[in-house]
Amino acid sequence: MTDRIKHFLIVFDHAKGEMAQLVEFGEDSDRAVAAYSAKEKELQGKDMVEIVLIGSDSLSTVKLTHANYFDGSVAVSKYLEGIGTSA
Amino acid sequence: MVTPSAVNRAGRVLRAWWAEEVERSPAVDQALEVMFEFRAAHQYPLGKANMGLRSVVQSEGCPMEISQRLKRAPTIVDKLFREPSMKLSTMQDIGGCRAVLESIEEVRAVERRLKRNRHPVRVYDYITTPRASGYRAVHVIVTYEDQGHVHRRIEVQLRTKTMHEWAIAVERLSGRIKDDLKGSRGPKPVLDLLAAISKAMEIEERGQTVPGELLAEMGRLRTLAVPYMGGPTP
Numbered sequence: 001m002t003d004r005i006k007h008f009l010i011v012f013d014h015a016k017g018e019m020a021q022l023v024e025f026g027e028d029s030d031r032a033v034a035a036y037s038a039k040e041k042e043l044q045g046k047d048m049v050e051i052v053l054i055g056s057d058s059l060s061t062v063k064l065t066h067a068n069y070f071d072g073s074v075a076v077s078k079y080l081e082g083i084g085t086s087a
Numbered sequence: 088m089v090t091p092s093a094v095n096r097a098g099r100v101l102r103a104w105w106a107e108e109v110e111r112s113p114a115v116d117q118a119l120e121v122m123f124e125f126r127a128a129h130q131y132p133l134g135k136a137n138m139g140l141r142s143v144v145q146s147e148g149c150p151m152e153i154s155q156r157l158k159r160a161p162t163i164v165d166k167l168f169r170e171p172s173m174k175l176s177t178m179q180d181i182g183g184c185r186a187v188l189e190s191i192e193e194v195r196a197v198e199r200r201l202k203r204n205r206h207p208v209r210v211y212d213y214i215t216t217p218r219a220s221g222y223r224a225v226h227v228i229v230t231y232e233d234q235g236h237v238h239r240r241i242e243v244q245l246r247t248k249t250m251h252e253w254a255i256a257v258e259r260l261s262g263r264i265k266d267d268l269k270g271s272r273g274p275k276p277v278l279d280l281l282a283a284i285s286k287a288m289e290i291e292e293r294g295q296t297v298p299g300e301l302l303a304e305m306g307r308l309r310t311l312a313v314p315y316m317g318g319p320t321p
Contacts, residue, residue, distance in 0.1 A: 005137055005138075012262070014262040014265070029130055030130075033126075033130050033157065034127075036157065037123045037126075037127070040160045040161075047265060048265070050159070050262055051159065052156060052159055053157050054154050054155065054156045055154060055155040055156070056154035056155070057151065057153075061152055062154055064152050064187060065153065065154040065187055065251075066156070067251075067255045068258035068259045068262065074248075074251065074252055074255055075248075075252060076256065077249070077252055077253070079284040079287055079288060079305065080252065080253065080256040080284060082316070083256045083259075083280075083281075083284075083316065
C-alpha cells in the first residue's frame with residue numbers, strides 16, 4: 001500500500017537557516033524509519049538542528065507541503081514578509 | 088511489539104527526564120528505544136492513511152499536494168512534558184498526513200468525503216474556531232491497522248494554501264527562535280502579531296477587505312515584535 005510513497009530524511013540547521021542534509025530512500029520505508037531514529041540519536045542535544053522524515057510522491061511535493069525546510073518554495077503573503085524568511 | 092502499558096511506562100520516564108526530575112540513565116535509554124519502536128509502528132498505517140487521503144482528494148478533483156511525516160522524537164517528548172495527563176500510547180499525531188488545498192470549499196469537500204469513508208475518532212475544526220495562535224486548518228483523526236493489526240491513530244491535516252502559507256512562515260520562525268509559536272509559546276509581541284496576520288489573511292481569503300484598524304494594529308505589533316524575530320546569533 002505504501003509502495004508509491006518516497007521517503008526523504010531532512011536535517012535542517014536553524015542556526016544557519018539552511019538545510020544541512022537531504023537523504024532519499026525511495027520507497028524503502030523501513031530503512032528510512034531506521035535512519036530517522038539513528039540520525040536523531042546521533043544529533044541528540046543539538047537544539048538548533050531539526051531532523052524530520054517526510055514521505056510523498058515526489059520531492060517537489062515535499063517542497064510545497066513542508067516548505068519551511070526549503071527556500072522560496074511557497075508564495076508569501078505581504079503580511080508575512082520578513083517573518084518566514086531570514087531576518 | 089511493545090504493549091500499550093510498556094509504551095505508557097516509557098512515556099512517564101521520558102516526561103520525568105525532560106522535566107529534569109531524573110538524570111539520563113539506562114532506564115531513559117530504554118524508554119527512548121520503546122518510543123522509537125512505538126513511533127515506527129505508525130509508519131505502515133501512516134502510508135495507508137496517505138493513500139486513503141490521496142484517493143479522497145482525487146475523487147474531489149483537487150490537486151495532489153499531500154505528504155506524510157512521523158513526529159520528531161524531541162516533539163513527542165516535549166508534548167508529554169507539556170501535557171502531563173497524556174499517555175504516550177494515545178498520542179494522536181505520531182503519524183500525520185497533510186493536504187494543501189485551494190479553497191475552504193475544497194477543504195470542506197475533502198473533510199466530508201473523508202468522514203464518510205472512514206469514521207473519524209475526532210475532528211478538530213480550527214477554521215470555525217482558530218487556535219489562539221491564529222493557526223487554521225481542519226484535523227481529522229482516523230485509525231488504520233499496523234502490520235500487527237493494532238489500530239494506530241493518524242492525524243490528517245487539511246489546509247488551504249493561505250492557511251498553509253501562514254503555518255509555514257510560523258514554523259520557520261519557530262525553528263529560528265526555538266519556540267512553539269503555533270502552540271502559543273513565545274514572546275507575546277510575536278504571538279500577537281502572528282494572530283493579527285492570521286486574522287487579516289482569513290478576511291482576505293473570504294474575499295473581504297481588511298479593515299484599516301487591523302492594518303494599523305499589525306503595523307504597531309510588527310514594530311514591537313521585530314526585536315524578538317532575529318533569532319540566535321549564528
